[in-house]
Amino acid sequence: MKINTRIFITDQFLWDVVYKFFTTVDDVVDFLLSNKYKQISILIGDDNPIIKKYRKDKNRQQFSQLIYYLKKKNYIKVKSLRSKKAIILTKEGLSRTLRASFKTQEKKKRKDGKWIMIIFDIPQKHNKARSLLRSILQNLGYKMFQHSVWITPYDVGENTEKLLQAYNLESYVKIFLIEEL
Numbered sequence: 001m002k003i004n005t006r007i008f009i010t011d012q013f014l015w016d017v018v019y020k021f022f023t024t025v026d027d028v029v030d031f032l033l034s035n036k037y038k039q040i041s042i043l044i045g046d047d048n049p050i051i052k053k054y055r056k057d058k059n060r061q062q063f064s065q066l067i068y069y070l071k072k073k074n075y076i077k078v079k080s081l082r083s084k085k086a087i088i089l090t091k092e093g094l095s096r097t098l099r100a101s102f103k104t105q106e107k108k109k110r111k112d113g114k115w116i117m118i119i120f121d122i123p124q125k126h127n128k129a130r131s132l133l134r135s136i137l138q139n140l141g142y143k144m145f146q147h148s149v150w151i152t153p154y155d156v157g158e159n160t161e162k163l164l165q166a167y168n169l170e171s172y173v174k175i176f177l178i179e180e181l
Helices: 009-022 028-033 035-039 049-057 060-072 091-104 124-140 157-166
Strands: 041-043 076-081 084-089 115-120 143-146 149-152 173-178
Touching: 009 049, 009 060, 009 091, 049 060, 060 076, 084 091, 091 124, 115 124, 115 157, 124 149, 124 157, 157 173
Parallel strands: none
Antiparallel strands: 041 084, 076 084, 115 149, 115 173, 143 149
């Protein structure tokens, strides 16, 4: 897996925390969009290699600040689990992790040389949905062609459709497969 050096430490930490779960899953998007994601919890003890790595790379204060920031942004919760402290990823944390996973994945161009084009029209009253859609498209490798028209040469059509359905955005979006620009 190719790691993007411009990824934020918070995204990298979230990705590292759940990566071991993803290595056993065939389709990361299906996993995150299912209810199985609710089972992700990581014990914070010194025997956990991920926690040990971050504590070693950062001093105790920086590590505590990272955990504090993740809790403040509601990406994680720290609770007692099996009489030890554990990090539990929230829905927001998993959403952020999904975006981070798209940033870290190497994008593959379509073999047929065609491009995917998305045209959307989201009403003004759904500003958050429009912002969410743009964020999803950027993370999947789409580029803005015009204000509400985005294109990509990458083979991300299936992930695009799943995410549109997961966030109930499919009614605002049309997806086209085009041969030339």
